[in-house]
Amino acid sequence: MALMKQAYNLFFKRSSTFALSIVLGAIFFERFFDQVGDAVFDHLNDGKLWKHIKHKYEKNEEE
Structure with a gap:
């Protein structure tokens, strides 16, 4: 109950x-x-x- 009273006095009074x-x-x-949604989307895809695949299609500057 003391925690509720502190929360009331701090935030709701x-x-x-x-x-x-x-x-x-x-x-x-x-x-x-937003961060969790992006992480789940990246994991599922x-x-x-x-x-994730751009290294297959981009040319290296060394070549």
Whole structure:
């Protein structure tokens, strides 16, 4: 119960800190969700994307 009281006093007691915590939470959640989505997409399409196969088609400058 003490943890809930601390969270209330820290985040929810004033409207300004409540709004700020919602905005910051949304920003961090969006970044996390985007990174996880990209990682899952890359894993599911491993070997099919240009960044995985471009070495087969690009010429080396040494040649």
